[in-house]
Amino acid sequence: MIEVVKAPPFATVQDLGWRTGRAMGLPPGGAMHQTLLEEANLLVGNPPGFAGLEWALGPGALRFLADATVCVLRDAAVRVEGEVQPTAALCLEAGATLEVVPRGQDRFLYLAVRGGIDVPPVMGSRSTYLPGALGGHEGRRLRSGDRLPIGVAPKPALQSYASTGAASGAAGALVLRVTRGPQWERFDAAARSAFFQGQYTVAPASDRMGYRLHGPAVRARETATLPSEAACPGAVQIPDGGEPIVLMPDGPTVGGYPKVVVIIRADLGELAQCQPGRLVRFREVSLEEARAISG
Amino acid sequence: MRGDAPPVLPLGEAAWTVVLGDTVDPELHRQVTGLAERIRAANLPTVIEIVPAYAAVTVFFDPLAGDPNVLREELAELAATSTDRPTAQPPALPSPARLLTIPVRYDGPDLAQVARETGLSGAEVTRRHAAPEYRVYLLGFAPGFAYLGDLDPALVLPRRTTPRTRVPAGTVAIGGAQTGVYPFTTPGGWHLIGSTSLTMFNPAREPAALLRVGDRVRFEPAG
Numbered sequence: 001m002i003e004v005v006k007a008p009p010f011a012t013v014q015d016l017g018w019r020t021g022r023a024m025g026l027p028p029g030g031a032m033h034q035t036l037l038e039e040a041n042l043l044v045g046n047p048p049g050f051a052g053l054e055w056a057l058g059p060g061a062l063r064f065l066a067d068a069t070v071c072v073l074r075d076a077a078v079r080v081e082g083e084v085q086p087t088a089a090l091c092l093e094a095g096a097t098l099e100v101v102p103r104g105q106d107r108f109l110y111l112a113v114r115g116g117i118d119v120p121p122v123m124g125s126r127s128t129y130l131p132g133a134l135g136g137h138e139g140r141r142l143r144s145g146d147r148l149p150i151g152v153a154p155k156p157a158l159q160s161y162a163s164t165g166a167a168s169g170a171a172g173a174l175v176l177r178v179t180r181g182p183q184w185e186r187f188d189a190a191a192r193s194a195f196f197q198g199q200y201t202v203a204p205a206s207d208r209m210g211y212r213l214h215g216p217a218v219r220a221r222e223t224a225t226l227p228s229e230a231a232c233p234g235a236v237q238i239p240d241g242g243e244p245i246v247l248m249p250d251g252p253t254v255g256g257y258p259k260v261v262v263i264i265r266a267d268l269g270e271l272a273q274c275q276p277g278r279l280v281r282f283r284e285v286s287l288e289e290a291r292a293i294s295g
Numbered sequence: 296m297r298g299d300a301p302p303v304l305p306l307g308e309a310a311w312t313v314v315l316g317d318t319v320d321p322e323l324h325r326q327v328t329g330l331a332e333r334i335r336a337a338n339l340p341t342v343i344e345i346v347p348a349y350a351a352v353t354v355f356f357d358p359l360a361g362d363p364n365v366l367r368e369e370l371a372e373l374a375a376t377s378t379d380r381p382t383a384q385p386p387a388l389p390s391p392a393r394l395l396t397i398p399v400r401y402d403g404p405d406l407a408q409v410a411r412e413t414g415l416s417g418a419e420v421t422r423r424h425a426a427p428e429y430r431v432y433l434l435g436f437a438p439g440f441a442y443l444g445d446l447d448p449a450l451v452l453p454r455r456t457t458p459r460t461r462v463p464a465g466t467v468a469i470g471g472a473q474t475g476v477y478p479f480t481t482p483g484g485w486h487l488i489g490s491t492s493l494t495m496f497n498p499a500r501e502p503a504a505l506l507r508v509g510d511r512v513r514f515e516p517a518g
Contacts, residue, residue: 019343019344020343020344021344021438021503022344022346022355023344023345023346023347023434023507023508024434024438024439024496024502024503024504024507025434025435025436025437025438025439025440025504026438026503027438122498123498123503129438131437131479131481132437132438132478132479132496133479134498135498179305179307179308180305181305181306181307182304182305182306182312182314226317226350227317227318227319227348227349227350227351228348228349228433228435228442229312229314229348229349229350229351229353230306230310230312230346230348230351230353230355231306232306232307232309232310232355234307235306235307252435252436253346253434253435254346254348254433254434254435254436255435259306262305262306262307262308264307264308265307265308265309287305287308287363290307290308291308291358291359291363294308294358295358295359
Protein backbone atom coordinates (compact mmCIF):
# COMPACT_ATOMS: atom_id res chain seq x y z
CA MET A 1 0.00 0.00 0.00
CA ILE A 2 1.14 3.52 -0.83
CA GLU A 3 -0.09 6.46 1.22
CA VAL A 4 -0.09 9.83 -0.52
CA VAL A 5 1.41 12.03 2.19
CA LYS A 6 1.58 15.15 0.05
CA ALA A 7 -0.06 14.93 -3.34
CA PRO A 8 1.80 16.54 -6.23
CA PRO A 9 -0.25 19.17 -8.09
CA PHE A 10 -1.14 16.74 -10.86
CA ALA A 11 -0.65 13.01 -10.57
CA THR A 12 -2.77 10.20 -11.97
CA VAL A 13 -2.55 6.42 -12.24
CA GLN A 14 -1.71 5.44 -15.83
CA ASP A 15 -0.84 2.32 -17.76
CA LEU A 16 -0.70 1.99 -21.54
CA GLY A 17 -4.39 2.80 -21.93
CA TRP A 18 -7.25 1.17 -23.82
CA ARG A 19 -6.50 -1.04 -26.79
CA THR A 20 -10.05 -0.63 -28.10
CA GLY A 21 -12.92 1.75 -27.45
CA ARG A 22 -12.41 4.38 -30.16
CA ALA A 23 -15.53 3.13 -31.97
CA MET A 24 -17.57 4.29 -28.95
CA GLY A 25 -15.63 7.51 -28.45
CA LEU A 26 -13.24 6.29 -25.75
CA PRO A 27 -9.74 7.62 -26.49
CA PRO A 28 -6.75 5.27 -26.11
CA GLY A 29 -5.56 7.25 -23.09
CA GLY A 30 -2.71 6.00 -20.95
CA ALA A 31 0.69 7.49 -20.19
CA MET A 32 1.66 10.63 -22.09
CA HIS A 33 5.17 9.19 -22.50
CA GLN A 34 4.49 5.48 -22.87
CA THR A 35 8.06 4.30 -23.38
CA LEU A 36 9.16 6.08 -20.20
CA LEU A 37 6.50 4.28 -18.15
CA GLU A 38 7.56 1.02 -19.83
CA GLU A 39 11.17 1.70 -18.96
CA ALA A 40 10.37 2.50 -15.32
CA ASN A 41 8.40 -0.76 -15.09
CA LEU A 42 11.24 -2.81 -16.55
CA LEU A 43 13.68 -1.26 -14.07
CA VAL A 44 11.65 -2.58 -11.13
CA GLY A 45 11.09 -5.99 -12.74
CA ASN A 46 7.52 -5.43 -13.93
CA PRO A 47 6.08 -6.21 -17.34
CA PRO A 48 6.18 -2.93 -19.30
CA GLY A 49 2.44 -2.26 -19.20
CA PHE A 50 1.88 -2.26 -15.44
CA ALA A 51 0.17 0.79 -13.97
CA GLY A 52 2.35 3.48 -12.39
CA LEU A 53 2.00 7.12 -11.43
CA GLU A 54 2.21 9.94 -13.95
CA TRP A 55 3.43 12.93 -11.99
CA ALA A 56 3.52 16.60 -13.05
CA LEU A 57 3.79 20.22 -12.05
CA GLY A 58 5.49 19.95 -8.68
CA PRO A 59 6.78 18.02 -5.69
CA GLY A 60 5.02 15.48 -3.54
CA ALA A 61 5.64 12.73 -1.02
CA LEU A 62 4.54 9.10 -0.71
CA ARG A 63 4.85 6.67 2.20
CA PHE A 64 5.29 2.98 1.47
CA LEU A 65 3.60 0.82 4.08
CA ALA A 66 5.52 -2.30 3.05
CA ASP A 67 8.95 -2.95 1.56
CA ALA A 68 8.92 -1.79 -2.04
CA THR A 69 11.09 -1.42 -5.12
CA VAL A 70 10.39 1.81 -7.00
CA CYS A 71 11.78 3.74 -9.92
CA VAL A 72 11.27 7.39 -10.87
CA LEU A 73 12.04 8.60 -14.40
CA ARG A 74 13.40 10.96 -15.58
CA ASP A 75 14.38 14.46 -14.53
CA ALA A 76 13.69 14.49 -10.80
CA ALA A 77 15.39 14.86 -7.44
CA VAL A 78 14.43 11.89 -5.26
CA ARG A 79 14.85 11.75 -1.48
CA VAL A 80 14.14 8.90 0.91
CA GLU A 81 13.74 9.92 4.53
CA GLY A 82 15.30 13.21 3.52
CA GLU A 83 18.37 11.71 1.86
CA VAL A 84 19.07 12.40 -1.78
CA GLN A 85 19.17 9.21 -3.84
CA PRO A 86 21.68 8.85 -6.66
CA THR A 87 19.82 6.23 -8.70
CA ALA A 88 16.46 6.02 -10.39
CA ALA A 89 15.61 2.56 -9.00
CA LEU A 90 15.39 2.20 -5.21
CA CYS A 91 14.62 -0.41 -2.58
CA LEU A 92 12.50 1.07 0.21
CA GLU A 93 11.81 -0.34 3.65
CA ALA A 94 8.32 -0.43 5.08
CA GLY A 95 7.37 2.98 6.44
CA ALA A 96 9.81 4.92 4.27
CA THR A 97 8.79 8.26 2.86
CA LEU A 98 9.77 9.05 -0.71
CA GLU A 99 9.88 12.67 -1.81
CA VAL A 100 9.97 13.51 -5.50
CA VAL A 101 10.79 16.97 -6.85
CA PRO A 102 10.59 17.45 -10.62
CA ARG A 103 13.62 19.34 -11.87
CA GLY A 104 11.56 20.80 -14.66
CA GLN A 105 13.02 19.51 -17.89
CA ASP A 106 10.42 16.74 -18.11
CA ARG A 107 6.79 17.72 -17.96
CA PHE A 108 5.81 14.24 -16.74
CA LEU A 109 7.63 11.94 -14.36
CA TYR A 110 6.84 8.24 -14.13
CA LEU A 111 6.94 6.30 -10.89
CA ALA A 112 6.79 2.53 -11.16
CA VAL A 113 6.59 0.22 -8.18
CA ARG A 114 7.35 -3.49 -8.28
CA GLY A 115 3.94 -5.18 -8.58
CA GLY A 116 2.31 -2.13 -10.14
CA ILE A 117 -0.43 0.16 -8.83
CA ASP A 118 -3.30 -2.28 -8.35
CA VAL A 119 -6.39 -0.11 -8.77
CA PRO A 120 -9.34 -2.01 -10.30
CA PRO A 121 -9.13 -2.13 -14.10
CA VAL A 122 -11.96 -0.40 -15.99
CA MET A 123 -12.69 -1.85 -19.43
CA GLY A 124 -9.30 -3.54 -19.31
CA SER A 125 -7.07 -0.60 -18.30
CA ARG A 126 -6.02 1.01 -15.02
CA SER A 127 -5.50 4.38 -16.72
CA THR A 128 -7.24 7.48 -15.43
CA TYR A 129 -9.45 9.28 -17.96
CA LEU A 130 -10.19 12.59 -16.27
CA PRO A 131 -12.81 14.00 -18.68
CA GLY A 132 -14.99 10.95 -17.99
CA ALA A 133 -13.94 10.67 -14.34
CA LEU A 134 -13.23 6.99 -14.91
CA GLY A 135 -10.44 4.51 -14.32
CA GLY A 136 -7.32 4.97 -12.21
CA HIS A 137 -7.90 5.92 -8.58
CA GLU A 138 -11.58 6.95 -8.41
CA GLY A 139 -11.32 8.54 -11.86
CA ARG A 140 -9.41 11.55 -10.56
CA ARG A 141 -6.02 13.00 -9.81
CA LEU A 142 -4.40 11.97 -6.53
CA ARG A 143 -5.07 13.84 -3.31
CA SER A 144 -3.19 13.83 -0.05
CA GLY A 145 -4.44 10.98 2.10
CA ASP A 146 -5.21 8.64 -0.81
CA ARG A 147 -4.13 5.03 -0.41
CA LEU A 148 -3.08 3.03 -3.44
CA PRO A 149 -2.79 -0.77 -3.40
CA ILE A 150 0.33 -2.40 -4.82
CA GLY A 151 -0.12 -5.56 -6.89
CA VAL A 152 1.77 -8.81 -6.93
CA ALA A 153 5.01 -8.86 -8.87
CA PRO A 154 5.54 -11.63 -11.37
CA LYS A 155 8.21 -14.17 -10.37
CA PRO A 156 10.99 -14.39 -11.15
CA ALA A 157 11.74 -10.72 -11.73
CA LEU A 158 12.27 -9.81 -15.34
CA GLN A 159 15.80 -9.02 -16.34
CA SER A 160 16.89 -5.52 -15.53
CA TYR A 161 17.00 -3.16 -18.41
CA ALA A 162 19.53 -0.61 -19.57
CA SER A 163 17.98 2.82 -19.27
CA THR A 164 18.39 5.39 -21.99
CA GLY A 165 18.74 7.75 -19.03
CA ALA A 166 19.00 11.42 -19.71
CA ALA A 167 16.18 13.74 -20.55
CA SER A 168 16.27 15.23 -24.03
CA GLY A 169 18.47 18.29 -24.11
CA ALA A 170 16.71 21.62 -23.79
CA ALA A 171 18.97 23.31 -26.32
CA GLY A 172 17.59 23.92 -29.81
CA ALA A 173 14.32 22.76 -31.26
CA LEU A 174 13.09 19.24 -30.61
CA VAL A 175 12.74 17.50 -33.98
CA LEU A 176 9.54 15.47 -34.28
CA ARG A 177 9.32 12.91 -37.05
CA VAL A 178 6.01 12.76 -38.90
CA THR A 179 4.26 10.79 -41.62
CA ARG A 180 1.83 12.33 -44.11
CA GLY A 181 -1.67 12.61 -42.70
CA PRO A 182 -4.93 11.70 -44.42
CA GLN A 183 -5.54 15.29 -45.56
CA TRP A 184 -1.94 15.92 -46.75
CA GLU A 185 -3.23 16.62 -50.27
CA ARG A 186 -5.30 19.53 -48.98
CA PHE A 187 -2.09 21.46 -48.32
CA ASP A 188 -0.15 22.97 -51.22
CA ALA A 189 3.62 23.27 -51.54
CA ALA A 190 3.69 26.69 -49.83
CA ALA A 191 1.70 25.42 -46.85
CA ARG A 192 3.86 22.31 -46.49
CA SER A 193 6.99 24.40 -46.75
CA ALA A 194 5.74 26.81 -44.06
CA PHE A 195 5.05 23.84 -41.83
CA PHE A 196 8.39 22.05 -42.29
CA GLN A 197 10.59 25.16 -42.40
CA GLY A 198 8.93 26.73 -39.39
CA GLN A 199 9.64 26.38 -35.70
CA TYR A 200 6.77 26.15 -33.26
CA THR A 201 6.54 26.80 -29.55
CA VAL A 202 4.47 24.60 -27.25
CA ALA A 203 1.64 26.80 -25.97
CA PRO A 204 0.58 26.96 -22.32
CA ALA A 205 -2.87 25.70 -23.38
CA SER A 206 -1.62 22.11 -23.64
CA ASP A 207 -2.83 19.14 -21.63
CA ARG A 208 -3.47 15.39 -21.77
CA MET A 209 -6.01 15.98 -24.57
CA GLY A 210 -3.96 18.12 -26.92
CA TYR A 211 -0.93 20.38 -27.35
CA ARG A 212 -1.36 23.68 -29.11
CA LEU A 213 1.56 25.04 -31.08
CA HIS A 214 2.33 28.70 -31.84
CA GLY A 215 4.20 29.48 -35.03
CA PRO A 216 3.76 29.90 -38.77
CA ALA A 217 0.14 29.44 -39.84
CA VAL A 218 -0.52 26.56 -42.23
CA ARG A 219 -3.45 27.05 -44.58
CA ALA A 220 -5.35 24.28 -46.29
CA ARG A 221 -6.51 24.80 -49.89
CA GLU A 222 -10.09 24.79 -48.70
CA THR A 223 -10.78 26.19 -45.27
CA ALA A 224 -13.93 24.12 -44.81
CA THR A 225 -13.72 21.38 -42.23
CA LEU A 226 -14.44 17.84 -43.33
CA PRO A 227 -17.16 15.55 -41.99
CA SER A 228 -15.72 14.28 -38.71
CA GLU A 229 -13.65 11.12 -39.03
CA ALA A 230 -11.35 9.13 -36.78
CA ALA A 231 -8.25 10.80 -35.39
CA CYS A 232 -5.45 9.43 -33.21
CA PRO A 233 -2.80 10.58 -30.74
CA GLY A 234 -0.06 12.33 -32.67
CA ALA A 235 -2.40 13.63 -35.38
CA VAL A 236 -1.55 17.26 -36.20
CA GLN A 237 -4.82 19.06 -36.86
CA ILE A 238 -4.95 22.36 -38.66
CA PRO A 239 -7.93 24.48 -37.60
CA ASP A 240 -9.05 27.43 -39.72
CA GLY A 241 -6.69 29.78 -37.88
CA GLY A 242 -3.77 27.72 -39.19
CA GLU A 243 -1.95 27.04 -35.89
CA PRO A 244 -1.48 23.30 -35.35
CA ILE A 245 -3.05 21.29 -32.54
CA VAL A 246 -1.47 17.91 -31.76
CA LEU A 247 -3.88 15.33 -30.35
CA MET A 248 -2.62 13.56 -27.22
CA PRO A 249 -3.73 10.27 -25.56
CA ASP A 250 -6.91 11.69 -23.95
CA GLY A 251 -7.81 13.72 -27.05
CA PRO A 252 -11.02 13.32 -29.05
CA THR A 253 -11.33 10.13 -31.10
CA VAL A 254 -12.86 11.99 -34.04
CA GLY A 255 -12.51 15.44 -35.53
CA GLY A 256 -13.33 17.58 -38.51
CA TYR A 257 -10.09 19.52 -38.87
CA PRO A 258 -7.74 18.39 -41.63
CA LYS A 259 -4.80 16.32 -40.34
CA VAL A 260 -1.74 17.38 -42.28
CA VAL A 261 0.68 14.92 -40.67
CA VAL A 262 0.85 12.42 -37.81
CA ILE A 263 3.77 12.40 -35.35
CA ILE A 264 5.34 8.95 -35.22
CA ARG A 265 4.61 6.95 -32.09
CA ALA A 266 8.25 6.83 -31.06
CA ASP A 267 8.41 10.66 -30.87
CA LEU A 268 5.06 11.56 -29.34
CA GLY A 269 6.27 10.99 -25.78
CA GLU A 270 9.08 13.50 -26.27
CA LEU A 271 6.55 16.11 -27.39
CA ALA A 272 4.49 15.29 -24.29
CA GLN A 273 7.53 16.10 -22.18
CA CYS A 274 7.92 19.60 -23.63
CA GLN A 275 7.24 22.41 -21.22
CA PRO A 276 5.34 25.45 -22.54
CA GLY A 277 7.69 27.62 -24.58
CA ARG A 278 9.82 24.72 -25.85
CA LEU A 279 10.65 24.92 -29.55
CA VAL A 280 9.75 22.05 -31.87
CA ARG A 281 10.01 21.43 -35.59
CA PHE A 282 8.96 18.65 -37.93
CA ARG A 283 10.72 16.25 -40.29
CA GLU A 284 8.98 13.89 -42.70
CA VAL A 285 9.68 10.16 -42.70
CA SER A 286 7.98 7.38 -44.67
CA LEU A 287 5.51 5.01 -43.07
CA GLU A 288 8.07 2.22 -43.45
CA GLU A 289 10.72 4.24 -41.59
CA ALA A 290 8.22 5.15 -38.88
CA ARG A 291 7.26 1.53 -38.34
CA ALA A 292 10.89 0.43 -38.28
CA ILE A 293 11.65 3.08 -35.62
CA SER A 294 8.62 2.29 -33.46
CA GLY A 295 8.84 -1.48 -33.88
CA MET B 296 -17.00 9.05 -56.07
CA ARG B 297 -18.83 6.02 -57.48
CA GLY B 298 -16.74 4.30 -60.11
CA ASP B 299 -13.44 5.49 -58.65
CA ALA B 300 -11.66 3.30 -56.16
CA PRO B 301 -12.11 4.92 -52.74
CA PRO B 302 -8.76 6.18 -51.45
CA VAL B 303 -7.16 4.37 -48.51
CA LEU B 304 -5.14 7.00 -46.60
CA PRO B 305 -2.66 6.60 -43.75
CA LEU B 306 -3.56 7.88 -40.28
CA GLY B 307 -0.16 7.36 -38.73
CA GLU B 308 1.71 4.07 -38.62
CA ALA B 309 -1.16 1.99 -37.33
CA ALA B 310 -4.38 3.04 -39.07
CA TRP B 311 -5.85 3.30 -42.57
CA THR B 312 -8.77 5.56 -43.39
CA VAL B 313 -11.00 4.55 -46.31
CA VAL B 314 -12.75 7.64 -47.66
CA LEU B 315 -16.12 7.09 -49.35
CA GLY B 316 -17.18 10.72 -49.72
CA ASP B 317 -17.14 14.16 -48.14
CA THR B 318 -20.74 14.89 -47.20
CA VAL B 319 -23.14 14.18 -44.36
CA ASP B 320 -25.84 12.13 -45.98
CA PRO B 321 -27.85 9.07 -44.87
CA GLU B 322 -27.23 7.17 -48.12
CA LEU B 323 -23.46 7.72 -47.96
CA HIS B 324 -23.55 6.71 -44.31
CA ARG B 325 -25.30 3.46 -45.22
CA GLN B 326 -22.32 2.74 -47.49
CA VAL B 327 -20.00 3.56 -44.59
CA THR B 328 -21.70 1.19 -42.16
CA GLY B 329 -21.95 -1.45 -44.90
CA LEU B 330 -18.20 -1.24 -45.52
CA ALA B 331 -17.47 -1.32 -41.78
CA GLU B 332 -19.57 -4.46 -41.51
CA ARG B 333 -17.80 -6.07 -44.48
CA ILE B 334 -14.41 -5.33 -42.94
CA ARG B 335 -15.58 -6.80 -39.64
CA ALA B 336 -16.93 -9.90 -41.39
CA ALA B 337 -13.68 -10.36 -43.33
CA ASN B 338 -11.98 -10.94 -39.97
CA LEU B 339 -8.62 -9.59 -41.12
CA PRO B 340 -5.89 -10.79 -38.77
CA THR B 341 -4.08 -7.57 -37.78
CA VAL B 342 -7.20 -5.42 -37.26
CA ILE B 343 -7.70 -4.04 -33.74
CA GLU B 344 -10.69 -1.76 -34.19
CA ILE B 345 -12.97 -0.39 -36.92
CA VAL B 346 -14.25 3.18 -36.55
CA PRO B 347 -17.02 4.19 -38.95
CA ALA B 348 -17.67 7.94 -39.27
CA TYR B 349 -19.83 10.13 -41.55
CA ALA B 350 -18.04 9.48 -44.81
CA ALA B 351 -15.06 7.32 -43.94
CA VAL B 352 -14.12 4.12 -42.16
CA THR B 353 -10.86 4.01 -40.19
CA VAL B 354 -9.23 0.69 -39.40
CA PHE B 355 -6.71 0.59 -36.54
CA PHE B 356 -4.27 -2.31 -36.73
CA ASP B 357 -1.15 -3.76 -35.14
CA PRO B 358 1.69 -2.85 -37.51
CA LEU B 359 3.92 -5.56 -36.01
CA ALA B 360 1.40 -8.38 -36.54
CA GLY B 361 1.47 -8.39 -40.32
CA ASP B 362 2.23 -6.39 -43.44
CA PRO B 363 0.28 -3.09 -43.29
CA ASN B 364 0.40 -2.79 -47.08
CA VAL B 365 -1.36 -6.13 -47.47
CA LEU B 366 -4.10 -4.85 -45.18
CA ARG B 367 -4.31 -1.68 -47.25
CA GLU B 368 -4.91 -3.71 -50.40
CA GLU B 369 -7.52 -5.85 -48.68
CA LEU B 370 -9.33 -2.71 -47.52
CA ALA B 371 -9.15 -1.19 -50.99
CA GLU B 372 -10.71 -4.35 -52.44
CA LEU B 373 -13.50 -4.41 -49.87
CA ALA B 374 -14.17 -0.72 -50.51
CA ALA B 375 -14.23 -1.17 -54.29
CA THR B 376 -16.68 -4.04 -53.86
CA SER B 377 -19.04 -1.99 -51.73
CA THR B 378 -19.16 1.04 -54.02
CA ASP B 379 -18.65 -0.27 -57.55
CA ARG B 380 -20.84 -3.31 -57.39
CA PRO B 381 -23.52 -2.62 -54.85
CA THR B 382 -25.66 -5.50 -56.11
CA ALA B 383 -22.94 -8.03 -56.85
CA GLN B 384 -22.95 -9.23 -53.27
CA PRO B 385 -25.62 -8.62 -50.70
CA PRO B 386 -24.26 -6.45 -47.89
CA ALA B 387 -23.19 -8.51 -44.92
CA LEU B 388 -25.54 -7.36 -42.19
CA PRO B 389 -25.76 -9.99 -39.46
CA SER B 390 -26.71 -7.32 -36.91
CA PRO B 391 -29.63 -5.38 -38.36
CA ALA B 392 -29.86 -1.76 -37.23
CA ARG B 393 -31.46 -1.65 -33.80
CA LEU B 394 -34.20 0.81 -32.90
CA LEU B 395 -33.81 2.39 -29.46
CA THR B 396 -36.18 4.75 -27.71
CA ILE B 397 -34.84 7.46 -25.41
CA PRO B 398 -37.36 8.98 -22.99
CA VAL B 399 -36.88 12.75 -22.72
CA ARG B 400 -38.20 15.38 -20.37
CA TYR B 401 -38.27 18.52 -22.49
CA ASP B 402 -37.23 20.83 -19.69
CA GLY B 403 -33.89 22.16 -20.99
CA PRO B 404 -32.70 25.68 -20.11
CA ASP B 405 -32.44 26.64 -23.80
CA LEU B 406 -35.89 25.45 -24.88
CA ALA B 407 -37.44 28.93 -24.71
CA GLN B 408 -34.56 30.47 -26.62
CA VAL B 409 -34.68 27.76 -29.29
CA ALA B 410 -38.40 28.48 -29.66
CA ARG B 411 -37.68 32.21 -30.04
CA GLU B 412 -34.90 31.75 -32.57
CA THR B 413 -36.84 29.24 -34.68
CA GLY B 414 -40.11 31.15 -34.43
CA LEU B 415 -41.85 28.04 -33.11
CA SER B 416 -43.68 27.40 -29.86
CA GLY B 417 -41.95 25.32 -27.18
CA ALA B 418 -44.48 22.56 -27.79
CA GLU B 419 -43.74 22.62 -31.52
CA VAL B 420 -39.96 22.42 -30.90
CA THR B 421 -40.62 19.37 -28.72
CA ARG B 422 -42.92 17.79 -31.29
CA ARG B 423 -40.46 18.31 -34.13
CA HIS B 424 -37.55 16.99 -32.08
CA ALA B 425 -39.45 13.85 -31.07
CA ALA B 426 -40.92 13.18 -34.52
CA PRO B 427 -38.08 11.73 -36.63
CA GLU B 428 -36.33 8.42 -36.49
CA TYR B 429 -32.68 9.41 -36.18
CA ARG B 430 -29.59 7.60 -37.32
CA VAL B 431 -26.40 7.27 -35.26
CA TYR B 432 -23.76 8.70 -37.60
CA LEU B 433 -20.79 8.73 -35.30
CA LEU B 434 -19.64 8.30 -31.72
CA GLY B 435 -17.09 10.75 -30.41
CA PHE B 436 -16.53 14.03 -28.52
CA ALA B 437 -16.89 12.00 -25.31
CA PRO B 438 -17.22 8.24 -24.70
CA GLY B 439 -20.77 7.23 -25.65
CA PHE B 440 -21.68 10.58 -27.25
CA ALA B 441 -23.67 9.76 -30.40
CA TYR B 442 -24.16 12.28 -33.20
CA LEU B 443 -27.76 11.76 -34.34
CA GLY B 444 -29.26 13.05 -37.57
CA ASP B 445 -30.97 14.43 -39.36
CA LEU B 446 -32.66 17.11 -37.31
CA ASP B 447 -35.87 18.75 -38.60
CA PRO B 448 -34.58 21.63 -40.79
CA ALA B 449 -36.72 24.09 -38.80
CA LEU B 450 -34.66 23.30 -35.67
CA VAL B 451 -31.24 23.79 -37.24
CA LEU B 452 -29.38 26.55 -35.37
CA PRO B 453 -25.70 27.44 -35.18
CA ARG B 454 -23.93 26.44 -31.98
CA ARG B 455 -23.99 28.81 -29.05
CA THR B 456 -21.46 31.60 -29.47
CA THR B 457 -20.13 30.92 -25.96
CA PRO B 458 -20.03 27.24 -25.03
CA ARG B 459 -21.13 26.31 -21.52
CA THR B 460 -18.35 25.09 -19.26
CA ARG B 461 -20.63 22.53 -17.64
CA VAL B 462 -23.46 20.56 -19.26
CA PRO B 463 -24.89 17.87 -16.95
CA ALA B 464 -24.83 14.20 -17.92
CA GLY B 465 -28.08 13.08 -19.56
CA THR B 466 -28.75 16.46 -21.21
CA VAL B 467 -30.47 16.25 -24.60
CA ALA B 468 -29.20 18.95 -26.94
CA ILE B 469 -29.31 20.14 -30.54
CA GLY B 470 -26.51 21.69 -32.63
CA GLY B 471 -26.45 22.28 -36.36
CA ALA B 472 -28.35 19.50 -38.12
CA GLN B 473 -27.77 17.12 -35.23
CA THR B 474 -28.93 16.11 -31.81
CA GLY B 475 -27.40 14.06 -29.04
CA VAL B 476 -27.26 13.22 -25.35
CA TYR B 477 -24.29 14.24 -23.16
CA PRO B 478 -23.04 11.04 -21.46
CA PHE B 479 -20.89 12.92 -18.92
CA THR B 480 -20.91 16.32 -17.35
CA THR B 481 -18.67 18.16 -19.82
CA PRO B 482 -18.33 21.53 -21.50
CA GLY B 483 -20.71 21.88 -24.45
CA GLY B 484 -21.77 24.32 -27.14
CA TRP B 485 -25.12 22.89 -28.17
CA HIS B 486 -28.60 24.11 -27.19
CA LEU B 487 -29.96 22.22 -24.20
CA ILE B 488 -33.59 21.25 -24.68
CA GLY B 489 -34.19 18.31 -22.35
CA SER B 490 -32.85 15.48 -20.25
CA THR B 491 -33.05 11.70 -20.07
CA SER B 492 -32.61 9.28 -17.20
CA LEU B 493 -30.87 6.73 -19.43
CA THR B 494 -27.16 6.11 -18.83
CA MET B 495 -25.48 6.67 -22.18
CA PHE B 496 -22.11 5.30 -21.08
CA ASN B 497 -21.46 2.87 -18.26
CA PRO B 498 -18.00 1.28 -18.07
CA ALA B 499 -19.43 -1.63 -16.06
CA ARG B 500 -21.85 -2.49 -18.87
CA GLU B 501 -20.98 -4.54 -21.95
CA PRO B 502 -20.87 -2.73 -24.29
CA ALA B 503 -20.34 0.42 -22.24
CA ALA B 504 -21.95 2.74 -24.80
CA LEU B 505 -25.75 2.55 -25.10
CA LEU B 506 -25.69 3.51 -28.79
CA ARG B 507 -23.56 2.34 -31.67
CA VAL B 508 -23.03 3.65 -35.18
CA GLY B 509 -25.89 2.65 -37.48
CA ASP B 510 -28.51 2.37 -34.72
CA ARG B 511 -31.89 3.99 -35.24
CA VAL B 512 -33.08 6.21 -32.38
CA ARG B 513 -36.35 7.84 -31.38
CA PHE B 514 -36.97 10.36 -28.63
CA GLU B 515 -40.16 9.94 -26.63
CA PRO B 516 -41.55 12.80 -24.53
CA ALA B 517 -41.79 11.65 -20.91
CA GLY B 518 -43.10 13.05 -17.63
